[in-house]
Each structure stands twice: as structure tokens, then as C-alpha cells.
Amino acid sequence: MPFITPKQSAFFQAQGYLKIPQLLSPEQLIYYRAVYEDFLENRIEISRYRSDLGTHAEEEKAEGIKERITQIMVPSKLVPDLLNKPLHQQSLAIAQSLLGDDMALDFDMLIDKAPFSNTPTPWHQDCAYWIEMPDLRAVSCWVALDKASIDNGCMWYVPQSHQLPMRPHRPAGKGGGALECDASEEEGVAVELQAGDCVLHQGGTLHYSRGNTTAHRRRAFITNFRPQQMIELERAQGYDHTGERELRRK
Numbered sequence: 427m428p429f430i431t432p433k434q435s436a437f438f439q440a441q442g443y444l445k446i447p448q449l450l451s452p453e454q455l456i457y458y459r460a461v462y463e464d465f466l467e468n469r470i471e472i473s474r475y476r477s478d479l480g481t482h483a484e485e486e487k488a489e490g491i492k493e494r495i496t497q498i499m500v501p502s503k504l505v506p507d508l509l510n511k512p513l514h515q516q517s518l519a520i521a522q523s524l525l526g527d528d529m530a531l532d533f534d535m536l537i538d539k540a541p542f543s544n545t546p547t548p549w550h551q552d553c554a555y556w557i558e559m560p561d562l563r564a565v566s567c568w569v570a571l572d573k574a575s576i577d578n579g580c581m582w583y584v585p586q587s588h589q590l591p592m593r594p595h596r597p598a599g600k601g602g603g604a605l606e607c608d609a610s611e612e613e614g615v616a617v618e619l620q621a622g623d624c625v626l627h628q629g630g631t632l633h634y635s636r637g638n639t640t641a642h643r644r645r646a647f648i649t650n651f652r653p654q655q656m657i658e659l660e661r662a663q664g665y666d667h668t669g670e671r672e673l674r675r676k
């Protein structure tokens with residue numbers, strides 16, 4: 427089990443984000459990269475859960491690029507074995523250690539920025555996407571399966587932004603579902619990671635990533651946690667982060 431020090435916890439509470447090195451070992455990375463490729467190459471049937479998160483971009487899609495930003499929702503629903511593996515188990519333990527024992531997995535997702543796909547993820551706060559909830563505790567764990575650098579799209583955060591009122595959000599660029607708000611790199615810090623490292627952020631922490639302008643992959647595996655009771659409240663209102671109508675009605 428990963429051990430979170432009081433200093434790490436205090437940093438997370440105050441700044442709204444926290445980098446943790448070496449969540450995954452090189453051997454574990456081999457497993458996760460193989461599963462990731464199964465999803466990306468459609469060897470696992472995921473068409474209902476796959477979308478392009480970058481349709482807000484104004485520029486033409488670069489030649490040979492399938493999606494500007496590939497997003498695959500709920501991988502652990504499709505490969506339930508993932509739930510028993512280190513990434514989910516350890517990120518859950520970290521989430522509980524940071525925000526309380528009632529934290530549970532809300533949903534997971536993969537976000538891939540292919541080489542030269544060159545599409546930023548707009549500045550936003552996750553809470554801008556949420557339904558109204560009485561308990562706003564939430565933590566997202568962004569695990570790098572490749573080295574994440576400024577140029578291939580590592581995460582940027584605005585420190586302490588989770589402690590301020592949420593900024594007004596609007597549909598990003600050309601539209602397509604992504605939201606954005608006003609913020610800039612001048613207020614932010616870039617968190618570069620080695621493959622296997624992770625960075626956590628709170629639901630109110632402003633974040634963004636540049637487009638991938640390099641020849642290198644930028645694969646992220648992301649787990650999102652919130653209190654079990656709030657997950658139940660979401661589900662009771664038909665909200666499960668997959669965007670699926672038939673699931674929403676449940």
C-alpha cells in the first residue's frame with residue numbers, strides 16, 4: 427500500500443495537486459501499456475465509450491491523426507480485472523488516505539494524445555461538469571504510462587485554485603462538449619512525470635495540458651474518486667460519466 431506522508435497530504439490540501447513518483451513499476455507498466463493498446467486498437471469492443479475530446483480545436487486535424495485527443499471511458503467496466511490490479515488498488519488507497527475512507531471509484535478513463543496531434547486540453551475545473559452535490563470532495567489520479575513532458579502534454583495546475591470560487595465556464599472553441607474557462611500558463615505550474623509516476627488533483631483545481639507536438643506517445647490512465655454516498659446520488663439521478671442514454675435511465 428502506498429504511504430502518504432503528512433507533508434504530502436498537507437501539500438495536496440493546500441495546493442490542490444500532488445505528484446507521486448513511481449506508482450507503477452516498469453513491469454507493471456508493461457501490463458498497462460498492453461491493455462491500453464488493446465483499447466486503442468479496438469481489440470476490446472469500446473466504440474460506445476470512445477470519443478474525440480479535442481473537437482473544440484479550431485485547426486484542421488493533422489494528417490494521419492484519428493482523433494485529436496482520444497478518450498476512452500470506463501475501461502474497468504470493460505475489463506473488470508483492472509479493478510484488482512495495482513493502479514486501481516493503489517490510487518484508491520491514496521484517495522482514501524488524502525480525503526477519507528469513504529472515497530470510492532466513481533469512474534476511470536484513458537486519455538491519449540498521439541504524436542503530433544497537437545491539441546491542448548482546455549483550462550477547466552472538473553467540478554464545472556458535475557451535477558449539484560452536497561459533498562464536493564473528489565480526487566483524480568492521472569497516471570503517466572509514458573514520460574509526460576511540457577511538449578507532449580503533461581498536466582498544468584493553478585495552485586490553490588480549488589480554494590477559490592469556481593471560475594465561469596463556457597463551451598470550448600468550436601464546441602463538442604468540452605468546457606473551458608479563462609486561465610493561463612503564467613498562473614500555473616507544469617508537472618512533468620516519468621512513466622509510472624502519477625499526479626493527483628482535487629475537483630476544484632484548475633488544470634490544462636498543451637497539445638502533443640512531439641514524436642512521442644502521451645498515454646494517461648486516470649482514476650476518479652468521490653465519496654460513496656455522492657456516487658450513489660449521481661447514479662440515482664442517472665449520471666454515470668459514460669454519457670450513455672440507456673445507462674443514464676437506470
Ligand SMILES: O=C(O)CCC(=O)C(=O)O
Pocket residue numbers: 537547552566568579633634635646648
Ligand atoms: O489528460 C489531459 O490532457 C486532461 C486530463 C483531465 O482534464 C483530467 O483528468 O481531468
